[in-house]
Amino acid sequence: MAAAAAVIATFCVGIGTALWARLALLVALAGLLPPVFTGHSSAAGNHGAAVTSLALHLVGVAVWVGGLAFVVVVAARREDQAADAARRFSPLAAWALLAVAASGIVNAAVRLPSVGDVFTSPYGRMVLGKAMAFAVLGGIGWWHRRRTLPALKEGSRRGFVRLAAGELLLMAATVGLAVGLSRTPAPDAGDASLSPTEELLGFSMPPPLGDFPWTPLFTQWHFDPLFAFGTAAAALLYLTGVWKLRARGDKWPAGRTISWLLGLEVTVVATMSGLAVYGKVLFSVHMGQHMILAMTVPILLVLGAPATLALRALPAVPKGGPDGPREMLMKLLHSRYVKVISHPAVASVLFIGSAYVVYYTSLFETLMRNHLGHMFMLVHFLAVGLLFFWVVIGIDPGPRRPPYLGRLFVLILTMPFHSWFSISLMSSTALIGEGWWSLLDRPWVE
Template sequence: MNEGALRVLRAAVLAVVAAAAVLVAALVLGGAVTEQVIPGIGDAGAATRWGLPVSRTAMDLLSALTVGALLAGAALLPVEGARETPKLSRDSVGYLRAASWLAAGWAAAAAATLVFTVADVLGQPVTEVIGGNELSSYVGSLEQGTALMIVVLLAVVVALLARTTTTPAAAFGLLAMAGIALLPPPLTGHSASAANHEVAVTGVALHVAAIAPWVGGLAVVGAHALLGRDKLPIMAERFSRMALWCYVTVGASGMVNVISRLPSPSELFTTDYGRLALGKIIAFAVLGWFGWWHRERTIPALHDRKPRAFARLAAVEAAVMAATMGLAVALARTAPPPETGTESAIKTQLGFDMPPHINLERLATLWHFDLFFGVLVVVLGGLYLAGVLRLRRRGDSWPVGRTVSWFFGLLTIVIVTQTGVARYAPILFSVHMAQHMVLNMLTPIFLVVGAPTTLALRALKPARVRGDRGPREWLTAMLHSRFVRFVAHPAFATILFMGSTFALYFTPLFEDLMRDHLGHIAMMVHFLASGCLFFWVLLGIDPAPRRLPHPMRLLLLFVTMPFHAFFGIALMSLNQALATGWYNAVNPPWGTTILHDQHTAGSIAWAFGEVPTFVVLLVMAFQWYADDQRQARRMDRKADRAAERTARGEAGDGEDELAAYNARLAKLAERDRLAGEQGRKAARQPES
């Protein structure tokens, strides 16, 4: 074993020891392993009380290392080869192979966590769970069991595919798959049962999604430095830019999670859960200091060919991160303080109390903060504004109308997800339908007219290394990918836009999604995404694999829009209510009957189609007129150039048929004019 490998091994041992020490101390201080056994209630035993947090810590660390290795192979290291045929470097392929082994360990740790979780829930020793039939029968019925089974399956797929992957696109796909596998376990823990579970669920998802690339990326960059590999300055700079955003996301989402579980700041000092959360906050602040030191001292030292300082500090920082993750596992095993007072059944299901009788004033004033769509609007608005400002600083222009359209589209998202509309949508199908129509048929029009892809292609800078892939190159590659060519086909986009509405509401899927906050978010994201896809194909401002001619766009519009009217008529014709189980559980005492409200929703769907149709017709008419004007100016320029060359006696080779034809017409017209003048002169001369 060479010296670099020994340094990596020592750093890994330091991280494992730090994580184990903090985990044990937090479990003891938090009382998770010293619970009093009550006679008559099943006890899983000491093996489960210790084995579950240990396996969970191993699962979290291995998942972060897998994501970090995939991140290094897909994005942190430069891509080699020509732009048309990019390939991964030797080091990138090596990190993918390491990710294969790490993902296999991740799957094994998740499987062990699954066994201990079932034993903990059933209150039986782990030996009885393994030897009996409880494991197979309870995996599908427990949310945590299903989540861990999904992790095992996805981690196994990543482990198998990472052994043969050699292209940047495939590596990025594996990174996305690993990112998805991170989310199921934390979303079935304390967040799902918090008082404001809408905010808690989104907060924990953002927290986990930001921690894994931050921790795993640092570990891989540190190992790269300890091994003395090439491209370390590029790798460290890219990681540093990403780590800053991860740090901000982790801090904001962590604060949201703490507030959702500890409404009173005094509980940070008076409860076991609060004290562990306070320790995690302190560790987070220490990690922020490490990041600042990297930016100020160690990264500049890399350019001076002094990697040792960076490697030493990264090893210590990785140990602190591992200890923080052990603390997080202990925090997850510690019960939050119970809610004071009694919680209504409505609040348990919705996350908030039943709102008063609906009217326009309350729809506008009873604001309800949805963290997911709030973050989405802020990110989309910030990125768009940053792109416009970069163009302006560079001296380029960007149409004001597109900017206004983009932010008006974001405003419509705020109106239907943050105001009283979001409070009444879960309990009244009519309000939900208005929310659906806006997100699916109105918001996408303004977002598409904003041309975000065109703005990104103009604002993003090319990669510094020739042949490498930065954000601009990844965006271009995605636009030319087979997947985008398939989903952007007019037939697929139209079927998805029209058919998904019928498939959702006339199947049990609608009620299942309404019962779960994540399902509700997925449903609204689908409305927004399918609408954006359809109007991208229809309006065609941004680059697309296929561009329809204007008559075909008009025909597609008039063929598609009546389907929402048909859907509304179908709702008004039904004599049986949809999702009766859900709407009976949340039926407001001041509301009308569920079936009558459903008929109101049908009338909204039937009438709403007129508004987006009118807006799209205005946009298409303007596009058609502008396109005709551009074509006319282009033909005039070609004709002028051809005439100039003809006047100079040049051959004009290489011109298209139209330009050559216009040149011939101009030459014939000039000859006819000269002949006419000669004829008139001859007619005016007196006869001899």
């Protein structure tokens, strides 16, 4: 955190381009996250949900509070771009509010044994006070959208500055409550006795698969905030885009919508059902989860054509105005970075080569030992799968669109390497990730 703060304070003072500003934003956000993955949340029961929700909570608060402070400064200085800055920040603030609310609920649910503890324990009462302050902040945001933002657009800054300054003061008080909450022990926190397995996994050891091996895979569920909130946001954004198209009389193929929603549903099953639970304790199930995320989900999501939908649904900014979301998406799709990674050779190497790197080095054991590493591994498998199948069967526009014969050629060249990996894995006599499996106390493994 100190290193990130030093970089921001030393090198980012004279930033004048959007690219360097975005890099500074990434450094600033990265400086927030180390305590999340090393503090008490990472050592608690159900630490996966606790850590992920706390990380989302901190990022949402930072974007919300920091963005509002910036807009207030711009408006107080009577700069001409104040109305435009407030207009562009408003939807970002709404998403930050939603992220803070959802992650806060999950974090409280992880630490409170029952609903009654909200009213009977000091920790629960502080959560209640924080929730009430949060509700007031949401009401102020609604008032901004209804009254002060239209007035700011017409040139009247006083009402916006006064209400936003009061909102910042309330935010400061809410942050103070959050600090006090972090110093307050949760109910029965001192009495919880976790086994070594629970400390490693974040949940108790699941039962054996038994004579009907597929049944527990669909009955043992474990909530994961990253994929739960991610898939919910992806579904909401996609359906909003479809609704906008149909509201103005445009058509959107129903098959694409079904494919997108089905891909998100399969993602939920792969990351929160028994596949995710047993994927941490059985290598065979882990590989099944890997294959679903890398080869099934990407096909369904790519056929949903999300970028095409976004380009058709998002409004275009007036000529000469600052780039909006649509313009930024267009620049990203045709950027040099995307041009390089979307090359068929690069996409194929990332898709196949990463599997060899993860499973035939000590990287797999390292990633399994850390919650952040495990999340990164799952997201990486999904991302490289999306990239590869976007190149092969993608509908969305991009800088490189190989002809259909070229796409078939890429697929034919890739298949043998994937087969070699599968055969070598099944015929291997060495235990992959031996250090991780030896730490688990699996009484049903002989």
